[in-house]
Amino acid sequence: MLAFKMLLRSWRGGQLRLIFASLVLAVAVVTSVALLAERVERALIAESSSFLAADLVVRSSKPFNPQWLQRAAEEGVRTAQTVSFASMTYHGDEMHLASVKAVESSYPLRGAVKRSQTPFATDEADIELVTQGPARGELWVDSRLLPLLDIQLGDAIELGDGSFTVSQILIEEPDGGSSFSMFGARILMNWQDLDKAAVIQPGSRVNYRLLLADGDDFEGYVDWLKPQLSVHERLITPDEAQASIASTMDRGRRFLLLAGSIGVVLAGIALALASHHFANGQTLQVALLKSWGIAARRVRSLYLQQIVLLGVIGSVIGLVLGWAFHQLLISAVREWLPIALPMAGPRPWITGMATGMLCLAGFTLPALWHLPAQSPLAVLRRDTPINNLNAAARGSLGVLAVALLLFWYSNNLWLSLAILLGFALTAMASIAVGLLLLRLGKTYGHWMGSIWRLALSNLWRRKKPSLIQMVGFSGAIALLMIMVVVRTSLIDEWRWQLADDAPNHFLVNVAAHELDGVKQLIDQRELETAGWYSMVRGRITLLNNLPPADVVPEDHESLRRELNLSWTRDLPEGNKVIQGQWWDDSTPQNGALAPVSLEEDIAKELGLKLGDTIQFSVGGLTFDAVITSTRSLNWDNMTPNFYFLFPEGYLEEYPRTHMTSLYIPAEEKLLVNDLLRKYPTVQVIELDKIIDRIRTIVSQVTRGLEMMTLLILGCGIVVMFAAVSLSMQERLQESAILRTLGSSRRLILGVQWVEFSTLGLMAGLLAALGAEFAVAMLQRFMFSLPFNWHPWLWMVGPVAGGLLVGVLGVAYSRKAVTQPPLQVLNSL
Amino acid sequence: MIDVSSISKQVVTSEGTLCILDNINLSVQAGETLAIVGASGSGKSTLLGILAGLDLPTSGTVSINGEDITAMDEEGRAAVRAGHVGFVFQSFHLLPGLTALENVALPLELQGVSDALQTAAHYLERVGLAARVGHYPRQLSGGEQQRVALARAFACRPTILFADEPTGNLDTGTGAKINDLLFDLNQEEGTTLILVTHEKTLAARCGRTLELQAGRQINSGNNA
Numbered sequence A: 001m002l003a004f005k006m007l008l009r010s011w012r013g014g015q016l017r018l019i020f021a022s023l024v025l026a027v028a029v030v031t032s033v034a035l036l037a038e039r040v041e042r043a044l045i046a047e048s049s050s051f052l053a054a055d056l057v058v059r060s061s062k063p064f065n066p067q068w069l070q071r072a073a074e075e076g077v078r079t080a081q082t083v084s085f086a087s088m089t090y091h092g093d094e095m096h097l098a099s100v101k102a103v104e105s106s107y108p109l110r111g112a113v114k115r116s117q118t119p120f121a122t123d124e125a126d127i128e129l130v131t132q133g134p135a136r137g138e139l140w141v142d143s144r145l146l147p148l149l150d151i152q153l154g155d156a157i158e159l160g161d162g163s164f165t166v167s168q169i170l171i172e173e174p175d176g177g178s179s180f181s182m183f184g185a186r187i188l189m190n191w192q193d194l195d196k197a198a199v200i201q202p203g204s205r206v207n208y209r210l211l212l213a214d215g216d217d218f219e220g221y222v223d224w225l226k227p228q229l230s231v232h233e234r235l236i237t238p239d240e241a242q243a244s245i246a247s248t249m250d251r252g253r254r255f256l257l258l259a260g261s262i263g264v265v266l267a268g269i270a271l272a273l274a275s276h277h278f279a280n281g282q283t284l285q286v287a288l289l290k291s292w293g294i295a296a297r298r299v300r301s302l303y304l305q306q307i308v309l310l311g312v313i314g315s316v317i318g319l320v321l322g323w324a325f326h327q328l329l330i331s332a333v334r335e336w337l338p339i340a341l342p343m344a345g346p347r348p349w350i351t352g353m354a355t356g357m358l359c360l361a362g363f364t365l366p367a368l369w370h371l372p373a374q375s376p377l378a379v380l381r382r383d384t385p386i387n388n389l390n391a392a393a394r395g396s397l398g399v400l401a402v403a404l405l406l407f408w409y410s411n412n413l414w415l416s417l418a419i420l421l422g423f424a425l426t427a428m429a430s431i432a433v434g435l436l437l438l439r440l441g442k443t444y445g446h447w448m449g450s451i452w453r454l455a456l457s458n459l460w461r462r463k464k465p466s467l468i469q470m471v472g473f474s475g476a477i478a479l480l481m482i483m484v485v486v487r488t489s490l491i492d493e494w495r496w497q498l499a500d501d502a503p504n505h506f507l508v509n510v511a512a513h514e515l516d517g518v519k520q521l522i523d524q525r526e527l528e529t530a531g532w533y534s535m536v537r538g539r540i541t542l543l544n545n546l547p548p549a550d551v552v553p554e555d556h557e558s559l560r561r562e563l564n565l566s567w568t569r570d571l572p573e574g575n576k577v578i579q580g581q582w583w584d585d586s587t588p589q590n591g592a593l594a595p596v597s598l599e600e601d602i603a604k605e606l607g608l609k610l611g612d613t614i615q616f617s618v619g620g621l622t623f624d625a626v627i628t629s630t631r632s633l634n635w636d637n638m639t640p641n642f643y644f645l646f647p648e649g650y651l652e653e654y655p656r657t658h659m660t661s662l663y664i665p666a667e668e669k670l671l672v673n674d675l676l677r678k679y680p681t682v683q684v685i686e687l688d689k690i691i692d693r694i695r696t697i698v699s700q701v702t703r704g705l706e707m708m709t710l711l712i713l714g715c716g717i718v719v720m721f722a723a724v725s726l727s728m729q730e731r732l733q734e735s736a737i738l739r740t741l742g743s744s745r746r747l748i749l750g751v752q753w754v755e756f757s758t759l760g761l762m763a764g765l766l767a768a769l770g771a772e773f774a775v776a777m778l779q780r781f782m783f784s785l786p787f788n789w790h791p792w793l794w795m796v797g798p799v800a801g802g803l804l805v806g807v808l809g810v811a812y813s814r815k816a817v818t819q820p821p822l823q824v825l826n827s828l
Numbered sequence B: 001m002i003d004v005s006s007i008s009k010q011v012v013t014s015e016g017t018l019c020i021l022d023n024i025n026l027s028v029q030a031g032e033t034l035a036i037v038g039a040s041g042s043g044k045s046t047l048l049g050i051l052a053g054l055d056l057p058t059s060g061t062v063s064i065n066g067e068d069i070t071a072m073d074e075e076g077r078a079a080v081r082a083g084h085v086g087f088v089f090q091s092f093h094l095l096p097g098l099t100a101l102e103n104v105a106l107p108l109e110l111q112g113v114s115d116a117l118q119t120a121a122h123y124l125e126r127v128g129l130a131a132r133v134g135h136y137p138r139q140l141s142g143g144e145q146q147r148v149a150l151a152r153a154f155a156c157r158p159t160i161l162f163a164d165e166p167t168g169n170l171d172t173g174t175g176a177k178i179n180d181l182l183f184d185l186n187q188e189e190g191t192t193l194i195l196v197t198h199e200k201t202l203a204a205r206c207g208r209t210l211e212l213q214a215g216r217q218i219n220s221g222n223n224a
């Protein structure tokens, strides 16, 4: 095959080095980024599924329709039912109101149960991971039940009507954190023992869960199920299971996507530059082919074949290299990534291959396509009569290829738009400002020293390649900046989750007369609380003067239960007013109607808006309130959140209870027992396990992000390298000629230094512009982070750009002064 | 074979329109040899390119074998070139990434000649470069590069060979050998030769001479 022969010869002759290296590296980087991103993403999904112990859960207050289970079995969907309830446990004279969960033998569908033979085990060696629940007749219990009931492992205790053996210590259940309402010691029992214990009586408050996972057509099953859910049944997704981790996971995933997308665009830039170089180098051959009378169609077909061949070979090598690269990275950070990463699907490979082929074809073919239609001498003279509009249209073909690729990869319009617009802004500014600055430099350069004069007039003379280089440099720098800025702001956001002493327990319902005692207990252990909050428990009795049942058709939870009402002067940290206004000093105290601020979702669910009135009943007394604002809460933050907030002066006279959050280290965990023994009405919400898991996940996500950032930086360097190589031949030739004319090493390298660092400096400055814009868009639309300026971008951009590009350029052109001029000329 | 009627070539430059060729008329029969002479910058290369159909005149017509190539589109001209035309550029235009042998073989390979490499080697030997076949253009001297360019043109066995200063970079001995080769081709295969040259001896060997002065034809006569 002639095309293959031609390609092979070009390869041997060294014409393909830059384009091939760029292609292989670009594909390798994109593939490894995509592979890593996908595997980390899958790990995150698996991790969040394990929070539910399933992929999806139906929660209900009643047993489930047996048809659902039957249908699931038919469709191959795995199921496990669980039911949670409070039940008294007895041993001898001791008793405890435990929080019991009965599970079917298939439980858990995702994640694992941690059990141990050692009470209060914290050492990994003592803890066993199993994917099953207790056998019939056995109970797995929370460590603290042992001292509470004064028993040992192996003892029998009574639960309901039955007697059971305590066979294992329950350290952690995958879905243990999903219900904050468990206050007693946890007990896991077998589903089939429910009858024997006869603990579930009609009317008792129980919480059924149907765990679902797998199946050939999981989505189909869920679609079938959804319309059958009644008001008592609700679907819970992994994201909802853990509001506090969901946003971390979600942002982590978005960041991975961003990193992958930036990788794709950087690869596109590298290939655009290299393709430009390649196409330029091919004009002589095109002219010769033409002069030998080869038809345009044949010339095109020859190039098409060569480019497809080059693309396939380069991309395949890139894929292999990318795989090796990501494997290397994973093994390098293995110890920080304890979760086993699931295998990736076909998508990363397709992404890598498509990036290689589309970018190569998109940037080389349009540059060559019109040439065969011209007369040979016109091609040789490079004065093909095409206007700039055509040139722009041809250039945009490649850009279109990258845009499509980006959109396909990210499947996210905002992200694609932010990157593309940020890049377009940078590119256009580069061209406009670049032309202006180059012109100014050329005009006023003669006032400066000879090096500057020469360098600036060189830049002006080579304005086309200079501008192309500048677009390349600034694009790469801008993308790297976006990456670093987003990474930094995400990691800042997560920092609290990584803090070692973030509160991990809530103490709720501490009566006024118990407060001092509780404080004393905490002080004895030298622990610190995050401050005490007062609250009043009340019920809603009227909504807009109507009984709630008339207004809200569904039996809403907040109408059934007592609510926590609290008061504060200032908007709590992390809360945001969505509608209406927060109160200030002019808000009257002791008005007839108490102002109240509602959490926005609860307001929606109750069908309430600003100005509506609610009547609350607190300890038999009632008072009326008017909604003056709605708020969003911050679930990323382990401080108490209140759905109903009042200004000071309205609730103080009602009987109040107190709550706080505090950090209890593992070795002080027995404090909980002491507390509960002494103050049985105090409720302790234990979040230590869940927080530990969050912390592990966040630190893993962070590592993943760091890894990505590194990879992308590598890709940026490839782009810079391609851009520097672009004009090197001409530069080396000129330097060699200057050298024959006797110019000093200082002059030659000085000129290169000034040229490249000027380019880099301008590129860095313009990159800061594009990056600032793109980051603002991304933060607004993708990460829901507040906008802020990044002044350091405007400093670091130009300085780093100038230095990096300058050093790269000078290193590259050193040859011109270390080798004799003739050798340099001959080697070109 | 080639008929040129009143062609001119103007180019637009930043300093205004420049007339490079002005009203050239010419007719060359098959098997004839023509030398184009004139001072540097007089328009010889430009004329040669137009005669070969590599470029277009601003006005006037050029026909090869009775076909008006100025009226054709680029594809038509390419087809005419493919059948008949060989061209040696003044600046050789060897492909830098190919060896001497591959440079010569490429047009043959494109024609689908099966023993392209052998044929190429044969012609390289005839121009005295048997020892240089594996060298890249940058490793060859100017004269050697010129001979590779000539071998490349010979190898395609064109019916009309255009050569822009084919011996300009060669010493007298080598130059003479190349000239012999050119005229052998003309004798043996009836190849029409159109040469641009500064050399009196070479011009004198051609059947006719066309002299240009600042784009104008000042005489065109037989070298009887």
Ligand SMILES: Nc1ncnc2c1ncn2[C@@H]1O[C@H](COP(=O)(O)OP(=O)(O)OP(=O)(O)O)[C@@H](O)[C@H]1O
Binding pocket: A381, B011, B013, B018, B020, B038, B039, B040, B041, B042, B043, B044, B045, B046, B047, B090
């Ligand atoms: N595309 C062009 N644009 C501007 N001027 C041109 C162009 N092509 C040729 N010229 C000018 O036309 C004139 C003739 O050029 P040409 O190359 O034909 O000269 P020549 O007779 O071959 O000279 P030499 O003997 O030095 O090779 C020159 O002055 C050249 O500068």
Ligand SMILES: [Mg+2]
Binding pocket: B044, B045, B046, B090, B164
């Ligand atoms: Mg000439």
